[in-house]
Amino acid sequence: MYPFISTNQQLRLDGPAMGDYGGNWRYGAATEGRRAGSTPTKRSRRDYEDGLPRAGYGAARDRDVGYPRDRVYEEQLGRAGWRDGDALGGGGDLIQMGYGGGGLGANDLGLGPGLGPGLGGGGLGPLGLGMPDENQLMGARMGPLDVGMGGRPGGLGLNGGAPEADVLRAGLDVLPPDASSTLFVDGLPQDCSRREAAHIFRPFIGFKEVRLVHKDAKRADGGKVVLCFVEFADARCAATALEALQGYKFDETDHESYVLRLTFARHPGPRGPARDDLYRGGRDRGDDYNNRSRGGGGGRR
């Protein structure tokens, strides 16, 4: 079984532990998210195809990073295009959280195995809790499970009294079919260093490394273009960063230039796990970032 699931043991829907929401569990989830980082990318994609529970963005995992994620999740909420119909109709959103390291897993809820499929999109039908129908659920996002659990309107209900909106949203989204652990980033300034690029992505959970590529621009005006491949622990991590940084402006004051464009890399992943020393060798372009990672090599320290 997938290691994630143990994450949310701190989450108890059947007990008095509900009050702990604001505190520990997010951290627990964050830790688990990191642990999950070793998971190969293929998995999430395969899950998608299998119709198995898919990973949400795992907002919780990112809580400790200090990035403007509230905005991110706002955006995600509106991004229905990323969610397939099944998910919207009850495909297992909350389960995704459980699997995804972001939040609730069916088993953690103490609600039994039958809970799984019904949780998606707020669909609580299978629980036999008397939910009228999913449309109502979609509208109100308040189900019987909320009763006595401090659920709040607008949330997914199962999160009960979780104070943070993004926590509630953690399981709402589904990875796009093309999601991978590698982001392709375009729109970097020509003089962007690897260090600079890495600074942008490092705050995100699961960040592994940045690979800069200098290419000749299509218009051979002598122009160079800097491409960037960013490796993450898994597709969910990558997707989170993608969402957060899409449209990121290098120069806030210059409205014209350097708006980041992020997509999932067409051919994801480096060969083997991304390690620092993988890039200390001949490919080193001698920029700050690489020199720095040399550890003693650059005459430092």
Added chain:
DNA sequence: AGCACA
């Protein structure tokens, strides 16, 4: 729109 490294 533009996708490299092994």
